[in-house]
Amino acid sequence: GGGYVFETVATTRYGDQGNREQGTAYGFFQHEWTPTPKWSVITGGRYDHNTIYGGQFSPKLSARYDIKPxxxxxxxxxxxxxxxDFRQLYFNFFNTAGGGYSVLGTEVANLRLNELATANLIQSWAFDPSLLGKLKAEQSWSVNLGSSFRLNDKLQGDANLFYNSIxxxxxxxxxATTTANQNIYSYRNINRAFTTGLELNGSYNLTSRWQVSAGYQLLYAMDKDVLGSIRRGEVFWRDPETLASQRLSTSEYFGLYNRSRHMGNVKVFFRLPERGWEANVRxxxxxxxxxxxxIGNVQGEVIPPSNKPGNNVLDVHDDFVAGYALVNVAVAKTIMNCFRIQGGVDNVFDYTEPVFIPNVPGRLWYVSLSYTFSQSEKSN
Known part of the structure; x- marks a missing residue:
């Protein structure tokens, strides 16, 4: 198969210099075959050509072996x-409500930042704007090893080991942060990075009406160049109390920012289809x-630098945003097979972290009503 995607936009959010456009042509193929009853193999490939970023052929290969049914x-x-995408290139968005933040695509960031700096509206810089150059396309390769099982009608699960080089x-x-305590974000490339880890998922049917599922992810996301510098003994950390400097070890390097080493979820579902009831806790x-x-004062609060030792590397000696759990509850009722009323509470215990996690607003109550149109088939 194949196709062509053409994108164009004309909006003040994407700069003020007329229309922006780009196109991507792609073609792909896939072949699935079964050498033996237990083996299945899929080979395939895809070629993408972007009018701005050029093209790349992406081959793929996967195999599955059924040890047992x-x-x-x-x-x-x-x-x-x-x-x-367009957002990362041309976004020119300023949100002045509720504390506010701004997002600037790399193609417009320097112009807008210079305007703000000239007007003395920048309170502090968190990143050298001269380093915001043209974004490059991501190129990656990955390997995954997984297994899935079903012990019986009640218990099933899967596990997956993965490695991605990007x-x-x-x-x-x-x-930067403005004088109105609003953060300004943009985008940049990390030259060489990798992510590796483990994913576990499972579900268990307690009864015909109750089901429990759980998932867990262990993630290591790191900058290859930083790891190389640490191995060469070029990265140090300074004790803030004694001011003594020591070489940072690879075991002390935590990884990329904004990535959690551990993530998980537990979900409980209840269904009573003959009465039209559903409920869940997540x-x-x-x-x-x-x-x-x-750096500095953000949204009215003084924040200590995240990079505590001052080496521009996220390591175990730095300050972290503490882990947290969100609890969500929902109940739904279907009436006459067409009306569905649902209500619930997201973030039941009202967890908030307005400085570091502004997209979690606190406890949220909601009610929704939907109607499903259906047409009954009549037999002659």
């Missing part, structure tokens, strides 16, 4: 390509994570 093992590998990883970046956990380049 209820137990299988999968191995896959492939290459990826991702061009920056060149020019596109990351959001805090650039607990979502995110472990501690670091926030990069936080």
């Amino acid at each position: 209820t137990w299988s093992v999968k191995l896959s590998g492939g290459v990826g390509f991702k061009a920056p 060149d020019n990883l596109i990351e959001s970046q805090l650039v 607990v979502i956990y995110r472990g501690k994570f670091g926030v990069g380049d936080v």
